[in-house]
Amino acid sequence: MRISIVFAFIITLVFACGGGSADGTKKGSLENGTQVDPLAAGKKAYKQFCVPCHGMDGKLGINGARDFAESDLNLEERIEVITNGRGMMTAFKSVLKPEQIKAAAEYTIHLGNQKED
Ligand code: HEC
Structure with a gap:
């Protein structure tokens, strides 16, 4: 039980530090991919x-x-x-x-x- 909590905490830390920008880029391209061209x-x-x-x-x-x-x-x-x-x-x-x-x-x-x- 305690080990999994520590593990989850580490995972959260890793995502908070390294994952930030990668996540942002992914979101942007997803939006572009699904958006219909308004023009x-x-x-x-x-x-x-x-x-x-x-x-x-x-x-x-x-x-x-x-x-x-x-x-x-x-x-x-x-x-x-x-x-x-x-x-x-x-x-x-x-x-x-x-x-x-x-x-x-x-x-x-x-x-x-x-x-x-
Ligand atoms: C037969 C040629 C011709 C075609 C086809 C044509 N235009 Fe024009 N357009 C002109 C000319 C010439 C003017 C300038 C008119 C004037 O002020 O005497 C003009 C002006 C304009 C203007 C105003 C620009 C300004 O700042 O004065 C817009 C906007 C425009 N056209 C959009 C379009 C769009 C959108 C289409 C297609 C649906 C189109 N035109 C098709 C010849 C054409």
């Missing part, structure tokens, strides 16, 4: 409809399309531009569902926040 829907719509003018990284700028990294439009304003179009950009309200437009708008914000490689 997946927007990425899909973007790849399908937006790449020809905006490019994969949002910097292509065909027909005067703005680099998303330089855009200061917020989510609402982007949704508005994508829904109703502007200038040379076509409206997407008859092509995409409102939630796809929102997802695509979020994806353009994500692209704009990407660091240069």
Whole structure:
């Protein structure tokens, strides 16, 4: 009885010292592994409809399309531009569902926040 208590105490000590960071890393990768990509829907719509003018990284700028990294439009304003179009950009309200437009708008914000490689 007493031996097992001492043993348990030692085990606890070993885990408390050495196990800390290893445990943390494991948790992180588990979360990444099980999480669904919140940008997946927007990425899909973007790849399908937006790449020809905006490019994969949002910097292509065909027909005067703005680099998303330089855009200061917020989510609402982007949704508005994508829904109703502007200038040379076509409206997407008859092509995409409102939630796809929102997802695509979020994806353009994500692209704009990407660091240069
Ligand atoms: C036919 C080419 C074309 C396609 C396809 C296109 N865009 Fe555009 N986009 C443009 C152009 C050109 C502008 C600049 C419009 C202007 O201000 O005159 C623009 C502007 C924008 C803006 C506003 C950027 C800013 O800061 O002014 C957003 C956001 C945007 N596009 C997102 C999208 C998304 C998302 C898609 C796909 C669903 C898409 N675009 C598809 C050409 C295109």
